[in-house]
Amino acid sequence: MLRMDGFDFVRASDPAEAVALWHAQPDSAYIAGGTDLLPNLKHRIVQARTLVGVGDALAKGWARVGEAYEIGAGTTLAALAAMGELPLLATAAGAVAGPQLRNMGTIGGNVLLDTRCLFYNQTEFWRKSLGYCLKAEGTWCHVVGGPKTCVATQSSDxxxxxxxxxxxxxxxxxxxxxxxxxxxxxxxxxxxxxxLSAGELLTHVIVPVPAAEARGSYQKLRTRGAIDFPQLGVAIWGRLQGVGPTAQIDALRVVIGAVSPQPKALAGLDPFVGGPLSDEVVSAIAEQAFKSTRPQGSVHGDSAWRRHMARVFVRRGLLALREGAQPAPVDGAPAAA
Ligand SMILES: Cc1cc2nc3c(=O)[nH]c(=O)nc-3n(C[C@H](O)[C@H](O)[C@H](O)COP(=O)(O)OP(=O)(O)OC[C@H]3O[C@@H](n4cnc5c(N)ncnc54)[C@H](O)[C@@H]3O)c2cc1C
Ligand code: SF4
Structure with a gap:
C-alpha cells in the first residue's frame, strides 16, 4: 500500500480566496478533482504541505458569451463529454481514463496535469532503485540518456x-x-x-463558437480501450465547403499531443487552404504529420509505431472530415494506413 505524507487542507469559496490561500502558505498546491495530484503525492513526486481545495471556488458548466463558450475550470470531464455544442471537445473529454475518473476530474486539472514518464510516475522505491532521474532528485534522464533534457509527456486528451x-x-x-x-x-x-506564474489559478477555458460548417475529430492511441493515458492524440478541426474529394478547405488545424512535453499544431497547412481536400492533399498532410512528429520514449509504446500512427490518424481524420463525419470513434487498434 502507498501511504501519503500528511498535509493541511484549506477550502476556498471563490477564485480570489483560492489565490490568496495558495500564496499564504509555502509549498501549496491547488486540488480540483485530485485524480492527477493525489497519485503524484502518493508517489512522492509532488511535495505539498498545503492543498488548496478549489472545488467550491471554480465555476462549473458553460455559458455562451458573445461568440465564445466560457467553460468553468471546475466542470467535470463527464459533463463535458455530453456537451452537444462542442462535439470535438466532448469526444476528447469522453476519451479520458474511465467513468469514475471523468466524474471527479475537471477540465482545469486536465489542461494543467503534470507531464508523465515511465521512469517517473513510479513509487519512490522503484525510482530510488534506478538512481532517480533528472525530473526528481536525480541527475540523469533515462529516456534521453543524458543529464540535460526531460521529455516527460503532456498527456491530456x-x-x-x-x-x-x-x-x-x-x-x-x-x-x-x-x-x-x-x-x-x-x-x-x-x-x-x-x-504560468507561481500560484496562477485557471478559472475558465474559452472556446470560440464554431461556424456551422465546422467539423472535427479526435483519435486516441492507447493500449486498452479505457483507463489508459494516450500514447498519441490527434485532433483535427476544419471548415469545409462540400463533401468528398472536391470539398474546399476554408480553414484547417491539426494538433498532435501525447508525444512530448509540448502538444503542437501541425505547421505548413496554409498552402492547402482555399483548395480541395483531395486524396493527394490528404496524403501530403498525413506525410507532413509523420515527418514532424517525434514521439519521445517517455510513455508506453514503440516510438516508431506511434509516429506511424500519427500519419494513420491524420489520414483517417481528414477522410472523415471531408465526408462531413462528426468526431471519429476513439481507436487504439494498430492499423495500416
Ligand atoms: C488511472 C488514471 C488514468 C488516467 N487517464 C487519463 C487519460 O486517459 N487522459 C487524460 O487526459 N488524463 C488521464 N488521467 C489524469 C486525470 O484523471 C485527468 O487529467 C483529470 O482531468 C485531472 O483533473 P483533476 O481535476 O482531477 O486534477 P487535479 O488532480 O486536481 O489537478 C491536476 C493538476 O492541476 C493543478 N490544478 C487543478 N486545477 C487547477 C486550476 N483550476 N488552476 C490551477 N491549477 C490547477 C493541480 O495543482 C495539479 O497540479 C488519468 C488519471 C488516472 C489516475
Ligand atoms: S523524461 Fe527523463 S528526466 Fe523526464 S521524467 Fe522521464 S526519465 Fe525523468
Missing amino acids: TVPALMALGARIRLLGPGGARELDLNDLFKFNGMDHLK
Whole structure:
C-alpha cells in the first residue's frame, strides 16, 4: 500500500480566496478533482504541505458569451463529454481514463496535469532503485540518456482538441486576471512545461463558437480501450465547403499531443487552404504529420509505431472530415494506413 505524507487542507469559496490561500502558505498546491495530484503525492513526486481545495471556488458548466463558450475550470470531464455544442471537445473529454475518473476530474486539472514518464510516475522505491532521474532528485534522464533534457509527456486528451478549436484560458494571479492562447501555454521541458506564474489559478477555458460548417475529430492511441493515458492524440478541426474529394478547405488545424512535453499544431497547412481536400492533399498532410512528429520514449509504446500512427490518424481524420463525419470513434487498434 502507498501511504501519503500528511498535509493541511484549506477550502476556498471563490477564485480570489483560492489565490490568496495558495500564496499564504509555502509549498501549496491547488486540488480540483485530485485524480492527477493525489497519485503524484502518493508517489512522492509532488511535495505539498498545503492543498488548496478549489472545488467550491471554480465555476462549473458553460455559458455562451458573445461568440465564445466560457467553460468553468471546475466542470467535470463527464459533463463535458455530453456537451452537444462542442462535439470535438466532448469526444476528447469522453476519451479520458474511465467513468469514475471523468466524474471527479475537471477540465482545469486536465489542461494543467503534470507531464508523465515511465521512469517517473513510479513509487519512490522503484525510482530510488534506478538512481532517480533528472525530473526528481536525480541527475540523469533515462529516456534521453543524458543529464540535460526531460521529455516527460503532456498527456491530456482535451488539450489537442481545445487547441484545434482555437481555445484560450483565463488565469487569475495576485496581480489580476489575464488570458492566454492555449498554444502559448506549453514549453518543451518536461520538468517545467507550463508558462504560468507561481500560484496562477485557471478559472475558465474559452472556446470560440464554431461556424456551422465546422467539423472535427479526435483519435486516441492507447493500449486498452479505457483507463489508459494516450500514447498519441490527434485532433483535427476544419471548415469545409462540400463533401468528398472536391470539398474546399476554408480553414484547417491539426494538433498532435501525447508525444512530448509540448502538444503542437501541425505547421505548413496554409498552402492547402482555399483548395480541395483531395486524396493527394490528404496524403501530403498525413506525410507532413509523420515527418514532424517525434514521439519521445517517455510513455508506453514503440516510438516508431506511434509516429506511424500519427500519419494513420491524420489520414483517417481528414477522410472523415471531408465526408462531413462528426468526431471519429476513439481507436487504439494498430492499423495500416
Ligand atoms: C488511472 C488514471 C488514468 C488516467 N487517464 C487519463 C487519460 O486517459 N487522459 C487524460 O487526459 N488524463 C488521464 N488521467 C489524469 C486525470 O484523471 C485527468 O487529467 C483529470 O482531468 C485531472 O483533473 P483533476 O481535476 O482531477 O486534477 P487535479 O488532480 O486536481 O489537478 C491536476 C493538476 O492541476 C493543478 N490544478 C487543478 N486545477 C487547477 C486550476 N483550476 N488552476 C490551477 N491549477 C490547477 C493541480 O495543482 C495539479 O497540479 C488519468 C488519471 C488516472 C489516475
Ligand atoms: S523524461 Fe527523463 S528526466 Fe523526464 S521524467 Fe522521464 S526519465 Fe525523468
